Amino acid sequence: MIHNFNPGPAALPPDVIARAQAELADYHGCGMSVLEISHRSKEYEAINAAAEANLKALLGLGDDYRVLFMQGGASMQFALIPLNLLPAGATAEYIVTGTWGEKAYEEAQRVGAVRLLASTAADGYRSLPSIDAITPDPQAAYLHLTTNETIQGVQWPAELPDLGSVPLVADMSSDFLSRPFPAQRFALIYAGAQKNLGPAGVTVVVIRQDMIERGRKDLPVIMRYATFAKNNSLYNTPPVFAVYMVNLVLEWIKDQGGLAAMAERNARKAALVYAAIDGSDGFYSGHAVPAARSLMNVTFRLPTPELEKQFLNEAQAAGMVGLAGHRSVGGIRASLYNAVAPESAAALADFMQDFAKRHG
Structure with a gap:
């Protein structure tokens, strides 16, 4: 037996692998593999819709949120978040507790005005910052944090401390769906799938409707969250098989309790x-x-x-x-x-x- 402790791409549930194997050659009687079907087909549109519905159900979210299936990993979101949500004249705030938060902060600095609200770099990213020392600006465009740092092994508690009314944005790539958490407190959540959600190739973005609406309109069309929301993540060819696998994992999580x-x-x-x-x-x-x-x-x-x-x-x-x-x-x-x-x-x-x- 192989014990898979890889950090990503990582272990997938054996039941999911077995189901994907059983369905691989002929998906639901259509005569083609999921790897071959068109992203405009009724079969894939059903997969895409089910994945969004299953994810929102697990998180307890309603119609004021959308689930977007994108590409480029969390690293792409490091840039797309400030590009979409940080207008000229505004400031975004970042809490940095490890390498990935650091990278997100550095990328945002290339886009607009950002403020480092708190960092634990001084202790080698071994701890979390003292909440008493953090004072978010309620006028900030958003406040970004990384809920789990894969490299340093540091994680925020599921019930985050009160960080005020500023829109909360979180990189949850490595602990998304690993525990209950108050999803309604977040304006935007993003996660590369290759740790807890599925195989590499798709990035899940859960975004509140008002954040979509406030996004910049002068970006290239493919870089706007509004484009993916309007087109149900089908503006261009999505990573069909990766989304299919994500939906199988979501169903597995539901079946596990x-x-x-x-x-x-x-x-x-x-x-x-x-x-x-x-x-x-x-x-x-x-x-x-x-x-x-x-x-x-x-x-x-x-x-x-x-x-x-x-x-x-x-x-x-x-x-x-x-x-x-x-x-x-x-x-x-x-x-x-x-x-x-x-x-x-x-x-x-x-x-x-x-x-x-x-x-x-």
């Missing part, structure tokens, strides 16, 4: 791995402070780079893949997205305990 079931499943997995860290007498050292620990990406170090390399080699031999930390920081990272089985987390925790006994 929804976001509450995902939260319980993910908390149980993370607890196993963090217990192995905390019970190692310092052999393993977690990067994030306990109050900011991510349930999605568990990041830690071993006493030496040589031991880290040996850990990764032995883990690979034991069928555990994707555990190397991001190339920018090194170390170890176990990504525990929705589709990662609890048995995989238990296997990793057992391996960690054995490795520490042998080398500690």
